[in-house]
Amino acid sequence: MEALKQELKGKIIEVLNLEDISVADINDNDPLFGEGLGLDSIDALELIVLLDKDYGIKLTDPKEGKNIFQSIDTMAAFIEANRTK
Amino acid sequence: MENKTYIQSFCSIQNNSIRLNGEAVFSTEDSDFSDFSKKAYQHFEIGYPKFFKMDNLSKLAFLGSELLLKKVVESDKENDIALLFANKSSSLDTDLKYQNSISDSENYFPSPAVFVYTLPNICLGEIAIKNQLKSENSFFIFDAFNPEFLLQYANVLLNTKKAAKVLCGWVEYFNEEYKAFLYLVADEGTIEHDKNNIEIAFNK
Amino acid sequence: MFKKVYISDTNCITPLGFDVASNIANIEKGNTGIQKHENTNLMPIPFYGAVINNTDLEAAFSKITTDGNFTKLEKMMILALYPMVDSSKISKKTAFILSTTKGNITALEKQNGKSIDKAQLSDLAKTVADFFGFQTEPIIISNACVSGVLAIAIAKRMIQAEVYENAFVVAGDLVSEFVLSGFNSFQAMSDAPCKPYSANRTGVSLGEAAAAILVTTDATNAKVEVVGDGAINDANHISGPSRTGEGLYRSIQSAFLESAISADQIDYISAHGTATPFNDEMEAIAFNRLGLEGVPVNSLKGYYGHTLGASGLLETVIGIESVAQNRLFQSFGFDEMGVSQSINVIQENETKKCDYFLKTASGFGGCNTAVVFKKVS
Numbered sequence: 001m002e003a004l005k006q007e008l009k010g011k012i013i014e015v016l017n018l019e020d021i022s023v024a025d026i027n028d029n030d031p032l033f034g035e036g037l038g039l040d041s042i043d044a045l046e047l048i049v050l051l052d053k054d055y056g057i058k059l060t061d062p063k064e065g066k067n068i069f070q071s072i073d074t075m076a077a078f079i080e081a082n083r084t085k
Numbered sequence: 086m087e088n089k090t091y092i093q094s095f096c097s098i099q100n101n102s103i104r105l106n107g108e109a110v111f112s113t114e115d116s117d118f119s120d121f122s123k124k125a126y127q128h129f130e131i132g133y134p135k136f137f138k139m140d141n142l143s144k145l146a147f148l149g150s151e152l153l154l155k156k157v158v159e160s161d162k163e164n165d166i167a168l169l170f171a172n173k174s175s176s177l178d179t180d181l182k183y184q185n186s187i188s189d190s191e192n193y194f195p196s197p198a199v200f201v202y203t204l205p206n207i208c209l210g211e212i213a214i215k216n217q218l219k220s221e222n223s224f225f226i227f228d229a230f231n232p233e234f235l236l237q238y239a240n241v242l243l244n245t246k247k248a249a250k251v252l253c254g255w256v257e258y259f260n261e262e263y264k265a266f267l268y269l270v271a272d273e274g275t276i277e278h279d280k281n282n283i284e285i286a287f288n289k
Numbered sequence: 290m291f292k293k294v295y296i297s298d299t300n301c302i303t304p305l306g307f308d309v310a311s312n313i314a315n316i317e318k319g320n321t322g323i324q325k326h327e328n329t330n331l332m333p334i335p336f337y338g339a340v341i342n343n344t345d346l347e348a349a350f351s352k353i354t355t356d357g358n359f360t361k362l363e364k365m366m367i368l369a370l371y372p373m374v375d376s377s378k379i380s381k382k383t384a385f386i387l388s389t390t391k392g393n394i395t396a397l398e399k400q401n402g403k404s405i406d407k408a409q410l411s412d413l414a415k416t417v418a419d420f421f422g423f424q425t426e427p428i429i430i431s432n433a434c435v436s437g438v439l440a441i442a443i444a445k446r447m448i449q450a451e452v453y454e455n456a457f458v459v460a461g462d463l464v465s466e467f468v469l470s471g472f473n474s475f476q477a478m479s480d481a482p483c484k485p486y487s488a489n490r491t492g493v494s495l496g497e498a499a500a501a502i503l504v505t506t507d508a509t510n511a512k513v514e515v516v517g518d519g520a521i522n523d524a525n526h527i528s529g530p531s532r533t534g535e536g537l538y539r540s541i542q543s544a545f546l547e548s549a550i551s552a553d554q555i556d557y558i559s560a561h562g563t564a565t566p567f568n569d570e571m572e573a574i575a576f577n578r579l580g581l582e583g584v585p586v587n588s589l590k591g592y593y594g595h596t597l598g599a600s601g602l603l604e605t606v607i608g609i610e611s612v613a614q615n616r617l618f619q620s621f622g623f624d625e626m627g628v629s630q631s632i633n634v635i636q637e638n639e640t641k642k643c644d645y646f647l648k649t650a651s652g653f654g655g656c657n658t659a660v661v662f663k664k665v666s
Contacts, residue, residue, distance in 0.1 A: 016198075019137035041529055042138075045197040045475060053194045062476045168522075175392075175410050175431050180467075184397040187470045193333065200471035201528050201653060204390060206432045210654035213524040219539055222522045222656060223439055226429035228411040234428065238443075241450045247519075247543065 005076045015050055016043050028072045044069060056084035087244045091274025095286045096152045098145060098265040105152055107289040118261055122148060138198065139211060140179045142258040146170065146208035147215070149254060149267040157250070157269065158216045166269075167221035167248030168209045169239055174259040175205045175226050208256065221247050230255050230266070232283040239270045239278070255287070291449040295511035295665060296441075298373035298503040299606040302365045303593055304339045304496070307349050308372075313610050316618050317638060321592050323482045323494045332469045337482050339496030339594035340464050341365065359416065360393050360407075365499035366417050366461045373503050374421045374457060384456035385423040386444055387414045388436040390598040394467045417459065425453075433652030434561070435520065436460065437500070437601025441660055442518035444504040454506060460602035461499035468597065469495060475528070477565050483595075485562035485588035485620060486569045486634050488627030493563050496594025500603040512609050513662040516550070519543025523655035529567055534575025536657040537649060541579055544647070548661045552580040555661075556643040557617055559608040561650045562588020563595050564622070568651060573628035587635045591621030601650045601658065612643040612664045
């Protein structure tokens with residue numbers, strides 16, 4: 001799962017255009033939204049696209065995103081359990 | 086009787102260089118807009134990470150507005166500065182990028198972060214958010230730079246007291262060709278706000 | 290003192306008809322233009338939307354000309370303007386204002402074989418302007434979903450400043466793969482016909498339409514006077530509205546101040562009501578802040594879907610008929626109140642004497658526009 005977490009950090013930085021942030025800056029259990037990285041509603045929608053595009057997971061209810069995207073840890077766990085790519 | 090209006094300041098951005106009130110203030114070696122705009126962002130110490138989420142049209146408009154508003158916007162009060170912008174190509178540069186993300190049915194992943202920028206007025210939203218401008222704003226499209234309309238409409242906003250100042254901008258971006266020309270209109274200043282002076286500043 | 294500015298002619302081209310009377314007749318009967326569409330060229334999955342029938346459009350357009358190679362949107366706009374344009378009303382002091390968000394965006398689709406230049410909005414405006422022989426540089430407004438109402442405000446402001454004497458204003462947008470996929474990526478599309486202000490609303494149904502008006506200082510045949518306007522940004526977020534409805538609140542306030550009226554004089558509000566959770570909630574908050582919670586309000590998007598750059602103008606055209614006939618139309622699609630602050634959603638068609646009505650709109654980029662109209666008796 002470690003490799004997946006590092007991979008996720010890199011993808012998030014790239015897909016969400018987080019210019020001044022490096023993989024080393026993101027801790028596995030930092031909140032991604034609100035405090036921490038301070039991502040917003042459009043970022044949440046982009047992460048839903050990321051799940052589909054890179055891991056083949058289609059979220060049936062976008063509101064699930066709130067729990068899945070709490071942190072790198074929760075995202076990685078969800079992807080491990082549900083990925084089809 | 087209508088009050089006289091003035092151009093308080095102006096800037097232009099094109100060909101990897103930035104001029105403020107007619108003087109060169111920044112330039113880079115020949116590079117693409119993404120690289121040029123990043124270097125400009127760093128040089129002017131803009132310190133606003135959301136800049137990197139913007140599309141090229143919004144980055145262009147935002148950079149120009151930062152140069153002119155930085156000295157004018159007071160953070161502890163409301164600033165009644167209207168935004169009056171125009172261009173020729175609307176958001177077509179980003180529209181093409183978005184269209185490409187939906188044109189292959191085998192690789193169909195519409196991006197919300199790209200889609201939101203497929204409207205030219207989003208750049209006004211970005212400027213308004215950064216400077217907390219809860220003010221009049223509108224985006225127009227013309228076949229070419231239209232100083233007459235900008236002059237007339239800016240004066241309407243000021244004379245009817247719909248705004249205390251007006252930031253006017255021609256912000257055109259398409260396929261790495263860009264020109265931004267922004268100027269701040271108010272009821273005091275040294276350059277009279279008329280069509281001739283707008284055109285002179287546009288060409289400086 | 291500024292001259293009074295009026296709207297004297299109106300028209301619309303929608304799935305509910307190609308003139309105002311047909312649209313009103315359908316609205317009276319509770320007919321909606323929103324239908325289920327299964328068209329994989331537009332969306333990979335079925336969707337609800339209000340689309341103009343191409344055969345009907347061709348038939349109507351061929352009655353005015355068989356020349357030229359006009360796009361669907363150009364035909365809609367030309368048909369909308371056609372009945373009201375005559376050369377006696379066109380001069381060098383006649384403005385031509387065109388409102389659209391995406392124009393001929395379908396020109397970008399490779400299978401259409403059109404040049405990218407065809408997607409330029411100035412090309413669209415020139416095509417329509419040349420058809421009618423307008424003499425001034427077209428003024429194109431592309432300001433997200435407030436464009437249609439904003440165009441009315443711009444016309445009035447420029448006429449009062451005596452830059453122009455009158456203005457033909459046309460607004461239009463299409464249901465396209467481009468916008469359908471975009472709204473879908475925002476999770477903003479409803480999987481059933483949209484339900485503005487309702488508890489179980491889940492998003493928009495898109496629609497296409499064109500509308501046109503003549504704005505003038507000539508009071509002959511005037512239907513309404515344009516008495517006040519405001520177009521203020523939330524300065525909050527580029528895609529979500531302000532939670533306190535700040536920009537909309539200030540836009541309405543600015544319009545009231547200019548009109549020299551107060552909230553209790555408004556007889557009817559034609560609101561934006563897209564049926565997204567955030568938009569409708571924001572409007573309810575803004576209306577309450579202004580003391581407008583008791584004013585009968587509807588969204589027309591249950592009949593037309595969200596017609597983007599056309600919506601503000603189309604909905605104003607219908608609003609003008611409402612006040613002319615003293616007839617308020619139900620807010621179609623509404624069932625159970627679903628906003629946190631109470632507003633007076635019109636649930637059945639009713640008769641009510643109307644003098645002042647307020648049209649509002651909000652859009653991506655944090656924009657808002659409000660215009661107050663006064664019936665001319």
